[in-house]
Amino acid sequence: MSDEEKKTDVAVLRAENLTKIFRDFWRRPKVKAVDGISFEIRRGEVFGVLGPNGSGKSTTLKMILGLLFPTQGSLEVLGRSPKDVGAKSRIGYLPEESYLYPYLTAEETLKFYGSLFKLSDKEIRSRTDQLLEMIGLTHARRRTVGEFSKGMARRIGLAQALVNDPDLVILDEPTSGLDPLGCRQVKDLIQTLSDRGKTVLLSSHLLADVEDVCDRIAILYNGRIQAMGSIRDLLEERHRVRLTFPELGPESMKAVLDNIRRIAGTEPDLDHPRKDLERFFLDVVAEARKQYEQHSGVSGSAGFAGFLSSDGTREKHPSKE
Amino acid sequence: MKPVFAIALLAIRSAARSKVIVILIAMLLAAIIGLPLTIKGDGTVAGYVQVLLKYTLGFASLLLSISTLWAGCAAVSSEIHARQMHLVVTKPVHRFQVWLGKWLGLVLMNVLLLSLSGALIYGLLRWTLRPATLTAEESRVLNEELLIARQPLRPVPVDVEEPARKLLATRMAAVELPENVHPDDLLNAIREQLLRQAFTVPPGASRAWTFVLPESIRNESFLFRFRLSASQMGATSVRGEWTVRCEGVDDSYETVMVSPANRLQSFSLPIEYVRPGRVLHVSYENLHEDHTVIFPHDEGLIAYLYEGDFAMNFIRELLLIFAQLSLLAAVGVTAGTLFSMSVAALVAIYCLIIVQAGAYITGVAEQSRLIEHTGHHHGPVVEEIAPAGLMEHAVKGLFAVMSVIVKPLQAPNTLEWLSNGQLVPWHLVGETLAIKVIVYTGILGLLSACAFKKKEVGLPQ
C-alpha cells in the first residue's frame, strides 16, 4: 500500500462478541449463524470477510446494516448503533443479489436511491450520469432493469451503493455475476475508494479477488472467525524468494543455477512465468472491443465517476432536512 | 419529505407499469357505462338517477376500496418478501417515511381514479338526462327534487310522554300488574299506541304537523315529501287535501292530491308562503269516504329546504368516498407492514368486517352497559341463564373497546342522500375527513412505524 498514511486508527466499525441465532416461529433457536465474533475496521481500510457458503458472511453484514438485529454482542457503525437512521447517509450497500425494482429504468433506479439520500435534483442528475458512465450502461439508461442480465443488474446495484459518495462501503460478494472485466473494474474501484480514505467492507469466497484488494481479512467458518490479519502477514512466505529475468542462453542459465545450488544448498524450482487468465482475458477483450463498438451488453467505461475520483473536490454530505 | 415523495412516485410507477392501473380503469369504464345499460330502473327519471348514482358510484367505490386494500397489503410486504426493502431501509429513511410514502402513493392513485370515475358518471348523467330528451314534468322532478341539494327539516315531534304516563297511572290504579310485567314495558306499549293514534287519520278528519323554520331561508321553493298507507286492503290511492300556512303570511297554500299508498310522494311550496324563523303549520285532510289513512311517524312528512346545487353535492360525496379510500389504504399498508401478504390480506378483511358490523358492535356494547347500570333490559330475560363468568366480562370488555374504535367510523348512507336530492353537508365531509384521513390514518401510521422499527427486514417472510 502506497498510501499507508491515509489509514488512521479511527475505528469506523467495531463489533464485539457479535452473535446471531435464527429462531423459528415459536422463538426456538434454529441456527447459530454468527457465533461471538469480534473485530474492528479502521478508516481507509479494505476489509474482507472470507468463508465458504453458509459461514455467516451475509448475516454479519446484515447486522452491521441494521437489517438483522444481533442476538448478543455490540455493534458500532460510524460511531452509532446500526439502528440509527442518521448514520445511513454515509453508508453504501450492495446486497448479495440485486434487489432492484424490475419496472424502473436504469436511470430511474439511480434517481430513486439518490432521492432517498435527499440529494438535490441537480446533484442526482449529475451523479446518475457519471455512475452510468462508470458502469458502462449509459446506452441502456432507458431500459428497465427487469430485462437486464445478471451482471448488468449487478452493476446497477454497485452504482446505487455509491450514489451518496459513502464513507463506508459494504459490498456483499461484489464480483459475483460480473465478467472478468467487471471484476477488474470493481477491484480498481475499491482501490480508488480506499485511496480516498473510504472504508470498504466486502465479503467473498473468490480468494483471488480478496487477495488483490484487501488490506486485512477475516476467515469465517461456521459463524466463527478462524483467522484474521493483514494479507501480507498471512500469505507471505518470508523464507522463500522468487526471481524473474529474461530468458538466457543454455550456457548462462546453467551457470546461474549452479551458483544457486552451491550457495543455497538446495535445488531451485524452475518454470516460465505465465500470464494469469485474468490478464489474458482482458487483453483479448480489449482487442475485440476495437472491432465492435456497438452491442447490447455492457460497453467500455470511462474510468470512475468524477464525484468518486480522488481529486479532492468531493462534495459535502447532504445535510439532513 | 423528498424520500416520501420518491416512494409515493415509485408506488404509482409500479401500478402504472404493471398495467394494474390500466385494468382498473378499464373495469371502471365498463361498469360505469355498462351498469346503466343493463340495470333498468322503474322507468322514471328518479329510477334512472338512482341506478346511475347508487349503483355505478357505489360500484366504483367498492372496486376502488377492494383494490386499495389489496394494493395496500402488498405495498410493504411484497417488498420485504422480494427484499427490495433491504435497499430502502439501509438508506437514511425513517420507517415512518416508508409507510407514509406507500400510503401517499395509493392515495394519489385513488384521487386520480376517483376523479376520473366521478367526472365520467357526472358527464353521463348530464348527457343522458339532457333537457331535449325529457318531458316538462320529468325536467321539473329532476331539477326540483333529484339533482339538487336539499336539507331535510323534520316536524316538531309529537309528545306522548305526558299522556302516556297519565294513562299508565290510571291503568295501574285500575288493575294489578302481573308478576312478570315491568311497568316500563307497559309504558312503552302505551307510548306506541298513542303515537299510532296520533298518525291515524279517519275519513273526513285531518292531522296537523308543525315545523319551526330556520332563521335564514334560501329564495327557492320548498319541497314536501310524504308517505302514507291506507287502512283497507287493496286500497291503491287516497284523495286528500294539504293545507300549508305560515305565521306572518295571510294566504295559505292548498293542494288536493290523489296519492298512491306506500309510495314516496311530494309537492312543492312556493317560497312566498314562508317566512324565516316562523312556525309553519301543515295539515292533511282525508277526503275519502271510508279509508282511514295512516302516516308512518318517522317519515310521514318531511320538508326539504334548498341548500345548493347538485354538482357540489356530488363533489362532497366524492370527498366522503375519498376519505374512506384513504383510510382503507392506511389499514392495508399497516397490515402489510406488520405481516406477510397473505396474513395481511386476512387481517385487513377482518378489520373491514368489524367496521361494517359497527352498528351491531356498538349496539352490543351499549346494551351490556345498560344492563350493568340499571340491572334491567328490555326484551326476553337471558342473563340469568348464563353465569356471568370471566369469559363474559372479557367479551364485554372486548366489545366495549371495539365499539370505541368503530363508533366514530359509522357513517350515514350519503349515497342514498345524494340520489334523493338530499344535502350531503359540508360539516359531515369535514368531520369525516378529519376522523378518517387525519386521526385514524395518523394512529395507524404511528402504530406501524413503531412495529416496523422493531422488525428485522432482513428475515425472509
Ligand SMILES: Nc1ncnc2c1ncn2[C@@H]1O[C@H](COP(=O)(O)OP(=O)(O)OP(=O)(O)O)[C@@H](O)[C@H]1O
Ligand atoms: N433467515 C434465516 N433463517 C434461518 N437461518 C438462516 C437465515 N438466514 C441465514 N441463515 C443461516 O445462517 C447461516 C449463514 O448464512 P449466510 O447467509 O450468512 O451465509 P454466507 O456466508 O453469506 O453464505 P454464502 O456464501 O452462500 O452467501 C446459514 O447456515 C444459513 O442457512
Ligand SMILES: [Mg+2]
Ligand atoms: Mg452470502
